[in-house]
Amino acid sequence: MSDVANAPAAVPGPVPGMRRPPGRLWSMEVVGARDLNPRMRRVTLTGPDLHELEYKPGQDLVLQMPLADGTTGRRHYTIRSLDKKTGRLDIDFVLHGDSPSGNWARDAKPGTRIEANGPRGRTVLDPMADWHLFTGDETCIPGILGILETLPSHAHAWAFVEVADASDKQPVNCKARLDFQWLERGGAGGPSDFMLKRVQGFKLPPGTGHAYLIGETSNVRAQRHDLLARGMTKEQISAEGYWRPGRVGGHDHIEERPH
Ligand SMILES: Cc1cc2nc3c(=O)[nH]c(=O)nc-3n(C[C@H](O)[C@H](O)[C@H](O)COP(=O)(O)OP(=O)(O)OC[C@H]3O[C@@H](n4cnc5c(N)ncnc54)[C@H](O)[C@@H]3O)c2cc1C
Numbered sequence: 483m484s485d486v487a488n489a490p491a492a493v494p495g496p497v498p499g500m501r502r503p504p505g506r507l508w509s510m511e512v513v514g515a516r517d518l519n520p521r522m523r524r525v526t527l528t529g530p531d532l533h534e535l536e537y538k539p540g541q542d543l544v545l546q547m548p549l550a551d552g553t554t555g556r557r558h559y560t561i562r563s564l565d566k567k568t569g570r571l572d573i574d575f576v577l578h579g580d581s582p583s584g585n586w587a588r589d590a591k592p593g594t595r596i597e598a599n600g601p602r603g604r605t606v607l608d609p610m611a612d613w614h615l616f617t618g619d620e621t622c623i624p625g626i627l628g629i630l631e632t633l634p635s636h637a638h639a640w641a642f643v644e645v646a647d648a649s650d651k652q653p654v655n656c657k658a659r660l661d662f663q664w665l666e667r668g669g670a671g672g673p674s675d676f677m678l679k680r681v682q683g684f685k686l687p688p689g690t691g692h693a694y695l696i697g698e699t700s701n702v703r704a705q706r707h708d709l710l711a712r713g714m715t716k717e718q719i720s721a722e723g724y725w726r727p728g729r730v731g732g733h734d735h736i737e738e739r740p741h
Contacts, residue, residue, distance in 0.1 A: 504599040508535065508543065512594040513570065515587065519649050521620065523575045523587045524562070527596070533566040537601035539628040540694070543573075546597045547582045547731070557583045557731045558724070560624040561601060574624045578671075605694050605720045607632065612689030616641040617677055617705060619697040620650055621724045629694070633658035638687070642680050644697070646671060672727055673700040681705045692718050699723025699734040706736055 510527040517523050546554040562572040575587035607629055616626045626641055637658035644665045651664050667676045693709055695702045706721045723734030
């Protein structure tokens with residue numbers, strides 16, 4: 483199920499047709515932007531009340547992205563970091579082509595304004611898990627790296643991140659015992675069995691782990707299916723489709739039983 487991305491911009495208070503409140507509204511202004519690499523651009527924003535924004539690493543904001551027709555559309559973007567002292571918030575945008583968010587990030591300059599609702603999102607750390615498995619593509623780098631940075635030193639984690647090539651790699655900071663693999667797929671991204679094969683080759687460690695599966699929807703669904711078939715429970719898996727070909731904005735809940 484996906485939500486409606488190009489619905490009119492959310493406003494505070496109940497909105498007909500929405501399943502849950504949109505969350506607090508944040509008015510932000512760009513203070514800077516820079517390319518982290520050829521396909522990822524970091525936009526730094528500020529706002530008068532960002533010091534009041536409470537979020538868990540991995541959660542996102544729903545940006546009210548300007549569209550070509552003068553309206554706005556909803557686009558989910560992970561909070562990469564927030565410095566409450568300076569009131570600065572970073573969002574990392576994948577430049578995947580000619581799209582509203584990519585174009586906005588390319589053009590963003592000091593003074594550019596945007597509004598957002600949130601935070602939202604359930605793909606956050608399960609602190610009770612004995613081990614953690616993270617998988618995702620470029621759109622998931624902000625979430626996965628953000629969570630890894632907060633893992634305690636006694637945690638044990640594996641992270642597999644699919645990228646086009648070596649230029650997409652970023653520094654990974656983590657105190658925990660971590661097996662991190664950048665998986666270079668080459669060629670175009672999207673639906674494929676590329677990450678599924680890596681997950682199928684992952685031997686489930688002993689204990690009760692938690693898997694965080696995010697990225698292109700059909701890939702996430704296939705990985706979840708595999709882990710469920712190998713004995714992980716639904717409660718041990720957080721899965722969310724971050725994008726899929728042809729879908730405009732939104733997100734896909736992946737909770738149905740495999741078939
Ligand atoms: C919870 C959550 C957190 C997210 N966090 C981030 C984040 O931190 N950084 C980030 O870059 N993205 C993130 N995404 C993904 C992002 O919201 C989508 O990629 C979104 O569709 C981008 O909007 P757009 O305006 O660029 O393209 P849209 O207008 O939504 O789509 C235009 C076309 O591009 C295609 N498309 C969309 N995304 C991609 C892609 N990645 N690769 C190839 N084709 C694509 C669509 O299928 C559509 O055909 C997140 C998504 C979710 C649900």
